[in-house]
Amino acid sequence: MFVRPDNWKELSPMERRKVRLDNWQNAPVQFMSPEAEANYKERIGRLRKIYDMEPHDRPIADGFMGANEYVVRRKGMNGKDMVYNHEKLREPLLEFHNEFQPDTAVSPLPYPGKVMDLLNYQTYIWGGQKLPDELTIQAVEGEYMMADEYRVFAADPTDFWLKKYIPRVMPALGPLAMLTEFPRVSENVDLIDMILPFGLPPFQAMLQTLMEAGNELMKMLGAVGQTGAMIAASGFPSMGFNIVKTPFDYLGDTLRGTKGILTDMYRRPNDLLAACEAYVPVLINAVVNASDRNGAPAALYVLHKGADAFMSQPQFEKFYWPTWKQVMMGLYEEGIVSYLFIEGSYNKRLQNLAEMPEKSLVCHFDQTEMGPVKDILSDKQIIAGNVPASLMATGTTDEVRAYCGNLMDLFGDAPGYIMAHGCYFENTTDDKMRAFMDSVKR
Amino acid sequence: MSQELIDAITDMREDDVLRITNELLNGGASPLDILNACKAAMEVIGQRFETGEAFIPELILAGEMMTAVSDILKPRMAEEAPGDKLGKIVLGTVEGDIHDIAKDIVVFMLDLNGFEVTDLGVDVPAARFVEAVQETGATIVGLSGFLTLAYDPMKETVAALRENGLNVKIMIGGGQIDEQIRDYTGADAYGRDAMAAVALAKEWVKES
Ligand code: B12
Numbered sequence: 001m002f003v004r005p006d007n008w009k010e011l012s013p014m015e016r017r018k019v020r021l022d023n024w025q026n027a028p029v030q031f032m033s034p035e036a037e038a039n040y041k042e043r044i045g046r047l048r049k050i051y052d053m054e055p056h057d058r059p060i061a062d063g064f065m066g067a068n069e070y071v072v073r074r075k076g077m078n079g080k081d082m083v084y085n086h087e088k089l090r091e092p093l094l095e096f097h098n099e100f101q102p103d104t105a106v107s108p109l110p111y112p113g114k115v116m117d118l119l120n121y122q123t124y125i126w127g128g129q130k131l132p133d134e135l136t137i138q139a140v141e142g143e144y145m146m147a148d149e150y151r152v153f154a155a156d157p158t159d160f161w162l163k164k165y166i167p168r169v170m171p172a173l174g175p176l177a178m179l180t181e182f183p184r185v186s187e188n189v190d191l192i193d194m195i196l197p198f199g200l201p202p203f204q205a206m207l208q209t210l211m212e213a214g215n216e217l218m219k220m221l222g223a224v225g226q227t228g229a230m231i232a233a234s235g236f237p238s239m240g241f242n243i244v245k246t247p248f249d250y251l252g253d254t255l256r257g258t259k260g261i262l263t264d265m266y267r268r269p270n271d272l273l274a275a276c277e278a279y280v281p282v283l284i285n286a287v288v289n290a291s292d293r294n295g296a297p298a299a300l301y302v303l304h305k306g307a308d309a310f311m312s313q314p315q316f317e318k319f320y321w322p323t324w325k326q327v328m329m330g331l332y333e334e335g336i337v338s339y340l341f342i343e344g345s346y347n348k349r350l351q352n353l354a355e356m357p358e359k360s361l362v363c364h365f366d367q368t369e370m371g372p373v374k375d376i377l378s379d380k381q382i383i384a385g386n387v388p389a390s391l392m393a394t395g396t397t398d399e400v401r402a403y404c405g406n407l408m409d410l411f412g413d414a415p416g417y418i419m420a421h422g423c424y425f426e427n428t429t430d431d432k433m434r435a436f437m438d439s440v441k442r
Numbered sequence: 443m444s445q446e447l448i449d450a451i452t453d454m455r456e457d458d459v460l461r462i463t464n465e466l467l468n469g470g471a472s473p474l475d476i477l478n479a480c481k482a483a484m485e486v487i488g489q490r491f492e493t494g495e496a497f498i499p500e501l502i503l504a505g506e507m508m509t510a511v512s513d514i515l516k517p518r519m520a521e522e523a524p525g526d527k528l529g530k531i532v533l534g535t536v537e538g539d540i541h542d543i544a545k546d547i548v549v550f551m552l553d554l555n556g557f558e559v560t561d562l563g564v565d566v567p568a569a570r571f572v573e574a575v576q577e578t579g580a581t582i583v584g585l586s587g588f589l590t591l592a593y594d595p596m597k598e599t600v601a602a603l604r605e606n607g608l609n610v611k612i613m614i615g616g617g618q619i620d621e622q623i624r625d626y627t628g629a630d631a632y633g634r635d636a637m638a639a640v641a642l643a644k645e646w647v648k649e650s
Binding site: 135138140258259262263265266267309310311312315344388389390391393394395399423424425426427 | 454456494495496497498499502503506538540543544590591593617618619620622623625626
């Protein structure tokens, strides 16, 4: 949890950032041993210095996201285990941390398999369900908002999500569509409309399902939480994140689909822009609230459809960048760091990122050329990436060493650098993993 | 050839494209003329893609406009005479992978540059590639893949094509594919983008 100090209103964005990061850094942990405590403090201290772009002994190597499946797959866990058997992952995870002594905690994302089953979730397929057990989880694109619904969406994104999007992608929650429009509940008789669905059998059945899903979620969170606490107790800090996307990507990934959104840029540009605009306050609110609830000092963006290959620079600057920048600025004002996982390449977009205030971003690159990144961004923002998955999967240990060595030549004494994957590698070897992690210790 | 139609297509004015097509037809223009205008427009768009002025949105829209126009023309046309094609290519996204946007672009550019492309779609098993080459007599195979999970299916597909004694050149490409993976899979070449696919294909048909 994060509680704002009384003088919050008087604080500058950078001061707010400091308060949030202090809160994260000093969150209480029950340590296993004094040694674990010392290690934890050293590790989190280094990570903090990187975030503050202050002098520190060396960059860190971060397997978070990059190797998060490998750390359990190396002990024979499969995709189905990651979706359904969260207890089973504990031992391999603790073993990995013990053996490799990583700079930060690494673990698979907590996919709630049973909850997804109960809700009949449509936008993904996963191991143990429709995918072979070996595989974890895969997105399936669909058109969940029709072209003529843009205006309904822009008028009230939350209402659209609750009563149109969720029923479409989680059929078990279909009855949500019966709910009234809440902001009109005002006079006492309005309670009739508000409560009516709760008296009807299909809605009540849905509530039962939701409670069951809630119970399953609590079980999963218990298991995952215990593992996380044990990893922290043995000396490994993790960065707190809340996941978010750009307005354009929410509309593209989630509502309209790739082809839909890209053609909408021509077919209904004004509707698209209005929908992006409508999203801005919703997202700022959502991330600030989440950061207050769970104390995470950063927002993690997975960036999809603004990459070099997807659109021209003028299109990027018209459709993608302005509302995204507004979201990042809104979070910056509230002291929240934007951690950008930049999928694909952003060779043409570096100047846009350079518009952002100092230390407001961590820029984690996949395939972007790192030379220009160094010149354009590394004095102002924290940089991470770009060790290729192909190399980690099929290269030799020496090749990994050489690639990471080059990155160290470029960024070894940048004010803030995190050695990390470009796109995640689920298959690699212990030797290559070690070469990757040791590369920062030269 | 109608410059008005060409401009409408290259400016992405979908509604105008349909209107002009109908007007031309009603005014007695031959379907073949209209088709030629479309081809000219596609070439412009293809060039813009090569020079980095057009991107995925334009290619998708161009593709959809072409489908719409040919739907209007089809009933009025005899079977399109198979023009001189440079060569036959079989292309698809390998098993386990469903990324198709990039593949579609590669198909579009190859087609535009005079190749006859058989598009097998996504999640294509190795055996299907083998079958398609046997059916079409293609001399070039293109494998697209975006996942690290695609490395092994790619490797298996290359092996299957070779084991069946098919004399094809194989190129691979897609998000996480690079020279390293070419080496791993045993493919003949890796192409970074759709232009590379065209260049490779042209080189290979010249050689044979
Ligand atoms: C869009 C997208 C999707 C969409 C796909 C929509 C569609 N219809 O294709 C959806 C949402 C469905 C999707 C799903 C998934 N995706 Co995805 N996706 C992407 C994304 C953002 C863009 C890919 C793209 O289309 N780029 C646009 C193209 C046009 O650009 P381009 O690559 O430059 O294109 C050129 C070259 O590729 C080349 N080329 C392509 N094919 C060929 C073939 C030949 C022969 C040649 C010569 C050249 C060539 O020519 C193209 C044109 O010039 C990438 C990240 C990224 N930015 O790369 C992730 C990414 C590929 N996805 C990823 C993942 C993990 C997934 C999922 C598993 C996600 C999940 N957990 O749900 C599922 C898997 C589904 C499956 N079984 O395939 C990962 C792969 C990671 C890994 N280690 O494997 C990536 C890299 C994201 C990431 N960084 O984590 N995805």
